[in-house]
Amino acid sequence: MTLDKFCDALNKAGCRFDFIGFDACLMATVETAVAAEPYADYLIASEETEPGVGWYYTNWLTKLSQNTSMDTVEIGKNIIDDFVTVCYKNSPSDKTTLSITDLAEFSGTVPPALTAFAAATSKLVDSDDYRIVSDARANCREFSPQNKLNQVDLIHLAKNMGTKEALALADALSGAVKYNRTSRSMTNSYGLSIYFPYQKLSGVSSMLSVYQSIGMDESYGDCIKDFASIVSAGQVAPASSGNSGTGSLLGALLGEYGGALSGGSASDGLDVASLLTSFLSDGDFASIIGGRSTEWVDRDLIKRNAERIANTTLAPDRLVYTVKNGQEVLALTEEEWGLVQTIELNVFYDDGEGFIDLGLDNVYTFNADGDLAASYDGTWLALNGHIVPYYLIDSVEDGDAYSIRGRVPAYLNGERVELILLFDDRNPYGVVAGARRVYENGETDAVMRGLIALRDGDTLDFLCDYYDYDGNYQASYMMGDRFVVDGEIEISNVAIEDNVSLASFRLTDIYGNAYWTPTFTN
Template identity: 50%
Template sequence: MSPANRPGGRSRRTVSGGGNAYRRGSGLGSGSVGGGPRGSSGGSFGGGGDRGVGGGGLLAVLLALLIGGAGNNGNNKRGCLGRILVLALIVVGAVLLLNMCSGNTSGGFLESLLGDYATTTSDSGLNTVDGTDSGSTGSGNSLSDALGSLLGNYGSTTGQIAPASGSDEVYKPHEPDRTVGSAAREKYTDVAAAESVTVMVYMCGTDLESKSGMATSDLEEMVNATLGDNINVILETGGASNWQNQIVKSNTNQRYRIKQGGLETLNAKVGKRSMVDPDTLADFIQFSAKEYPADRYMLILWDHGGGSLTAFGYDELFPGDSMSLDEINQALKDGGVQFDIIGFDACLMATLETALVTEQYSDYLLASEAVEPGTGWYYTNWLSALSDNPALDSLDLGKQIIDDYVKMSGNSQTTLSMTDLAELNGTVPSAFKAFSSSTSELIAGDGYNSVANARSGSRDFSTSSKINQIDLIHFAENLATPEATALAQTLRDAVKYNRNSTSISHANGLSIYFPYQSMRSVSTAIETYNAIGLDKSYTECIKSFASVTSGGQVASGSSENPLGTLLGDNTGSLLGSLLGGSATSSDVASGSTDTIAQLLDLFLSNRSVVTGDKDSSWVDEDLVRGSIADYQANNAGFANMMITYKGDVPTLVLTEEQWSSVVTLEQNVYVDDGSGYIDLGLDNVADYDEDNDLIMAYDGTWMSLNGQIVAYYLISEDQVDDSYTILGRVPAMLNGTRVNIILEFTNENPYGAVLGAQYDYEATETDTVMKGLVEIVAGDKIDFLCDYYNYDGSFNDAYYLGEQMTATGSWEIGNAPLGDGVNWDMAYRITDIYGGQYWTPTVKNY
């Protein structure tokens, strides 16, 4: 157990094997598999292994960007399977989190279900979802057995999640909150009087269907429901380059009515239209309501999701776009229907921003804060229940959907919530405004650290630094100002039913965009908020926080390119390069007035280089100036860190003030193979001595799978009371396809378990997020991957690491020795409350 005020880490055990941390073959030409030297999961070397040699931060803004303007990094190319698009402007302190949502069906279910598909028409004119006998209503296989291996939904944390006791009700079925606040508006739908219902399913199949048949699986669930004449389930399909059945076509949008046992074609040639065009959605809503009028309406949007800023959808046939919240607002407005429930069977859409938009058109929002597992919603039971009783209470219907979702998702991290939008309308806006204004005052005063600590300790659902989406209730409760506490309670009252799997905590039902690790989307947030009419006090709040954070990163000399410490000069340092080669981050720390003035002028004339945002007009110059001055006055940074030897044991001695600003601590190891450096990744392991100082001695072992050394990158840490969950990833090729193998460490499995593989998301044109994981089965061929750097610190290429492995179906996870005669460098990367990153001095064995 780690001492107080110190980052902890996973449990380790030493296993046999190892000695195989070497490059194989030629470079893959695919770009970085770890995120590059400036990404969260990319590596960079720490510097200086000699006693007394300083390490620490150099600014990570490249001189070439400042002199020559923004340009592309030619080393970061998109691979054939869709690497994450590496942006030219990397933000100081940016952390590229794992893009966590990809999926495929495993085993023989879809192959046996769809491999011999013939479109058959029954006497009733229905296209039956059946591969063998037109009289059957399905494949007869258990969906849970067939798709149970599809895992997913990994939230991320920018720091260790603050432990909380609280009720465990959220982890098991319970009664919905049926209270209604006095300020709630009247419901649009009189559910109790409903005798008919129309459910509109807007299914943008995308690569979820073309690669994995996930839409087809959900269609099977729908046709297996018991449906009467009092329910109309109307479907529009599109957005996929290929459908894994012989009914739905990819060259045109189509409309169907779901009937028990099959699909009734309504319009086989709607036309090839973008499913992320709001006009397409509006037309579908209008059609469904006109042709199938009912007492009660539901709308389900099925596809990828991207949260507050990217919102909904990715259309394979019209790439490079998504349906933003203001466009969703326009589609719902033009659709002209007031819904009982609007649901998103998509990732990351349970946001306050989504709720405020959909409130104008619906009584309830049903969505997930996090990445959904590949199975998504389970449709059979709730459609049958709704058909049996069209007046089924909305909360009971939502509970059925949510409970089935959690149950059918198996071991996945899952969360799904139902928010009363009528109550939210009457109670949240005023509380949210008060919270935003008081938080802005904290930031502008001397309370930035309180806000930053609350933010870093809050449940983060970001799958990359593009998103910055956190649980709003958890954030407000961590901040604990009177206004924040009041907002948290108001939001809890509006969220009527929320379920989490036991492996996820602090998912309370509604999230929000709050920039921290990356500032590159602040202008997009401002534009979105203006378009949807979000209260301007929150816009001012995030602008203030982002401004102070940017100033702190600059002033502290944060480094994501520690070449100077490794190479013994100021290579890669903004200060060293622009201020004559002699200035370092210690000049800032020592209070050099001239340096501070030059640094401020440099930042203000090159805002986008530091923030990563193409439009950085939002930067508040006074807050930046104050942030730099505050750093100068208080200097709790990490300039000139030194290794201190206690006997023969190297240690890193920091003050308690410095430790209090540490958010994460990750071990970074490189192997020197005689031509350059193999990056083995970033692992949250740490040991402390009796003085609570960090032990820098390294035993020469690293993460291995079945004896093979692998590159490993921390994704997240999560703790509730004494229980914890740590997730990490291993970049690899699985049967020739680029994946990340996901590892999980818990109290029950302290040495880890392999959960499955996550495909690299091909839809890099948008920030929407894919669902699910795929199981690794015996016989699968695995080639592990690593990043490789030249001796000057520049990225060379990605390579195979060690020999190809054939999966056996069982795994041994542990630290294996790098081997005798292997030269290695080890350092720790520190991330502070500003999001700044620093490498300690290195230790090495050569």
């Protein structure tokens, strides 16, 4: 049920609730609060996906039956405390969040603060300070990131932005959220998330339609349109420059050099800017965005910023290795590194007929000069000694506490899943937290609740992407022999057989573009 239908149902019910609680995933959002506020005093919901056990109803209902005049916030605290405690006992590796928000206070303080935040953010986007917004978004706590839902913690986003309007919004939200509790690994989760598109832009149009239906602040809708418009233009710019193969995975596998971060010469930037402006007239943004509706794209905004966008994307001569002190390194300027938001190691195994993609991990080293070393130790992640494809999901640090999650594509007893691996300060060598079902072929956009526990006797067939020697994707194939679960699964790093492997770094820029460096061996 979409939020506009949720609003309609509550309106037809004709009553007001003490609280509306969602024993469901990903519902502690500003949008949900806006939709629920006319019909309830409080909202109880989770920012993250909920573990399969859900709420523990026994205790809080018993306490309520013993004191029916209990304050609503106290009821909420009981629900939240029991939920987090019981979830940890049943599935300690699962991420858990639950909060209670005072909707009356929310409606009085958050909308004006959100309006000011949105207006200030739009000004940053329409200026040389776009990177402030992009970096804040890229480094923000995101929920269910593997599903690219674009839901981020709004307080964390605001704190990352650091503007006076953003900090005022964070204060207003903190006041409205009366109680919030999370599992230990869920740092920077403060109680309410919001839709802020970045990795996937195809949902912008439908979300704007929902915003209109529920009465969401119009200036915030304009803000995300502005940001998404610049992101989409930043993704158009490399292709419009004629260097679409530069810095690509295909180019890396074929050993092609070229492609860079930064603007190159001024003439290069102006050329790309003119090409981008031309694309605005004749190009199809749907091919970039991935959605049918592109009316929200602000072409005037893009035209005003075309030169700046061009000067902060690819130049064809910088993504190359140089040798310093006998070591190959990627040496970029401080300004150029400032355009890079993530670095991931991408390793490929040569099986004699093509390349098996072993995945992406956050493994890399900078030398004392600030250069990225073109080296790795020749090992890859393995389960019980068997190398498997592994892809980083997210990595969060908060003081001494840290949490790293990754996924392993597989079939569990014939069903398509991803194994979720967790590394944190309590499990430094990692644990297999469970399996999450993957919905294929557009079966549904829903996010599965909780993880499937692995049991002895379960069968696992690991899935890898395969490329031929021309760098063309062929298909996804089963990798290795069938794996039968028998006791606890050990995670380790294993040397790749005969050192037959190639590695490349995937760099992601401030527009969400991914570029691969030339390949190297260990």
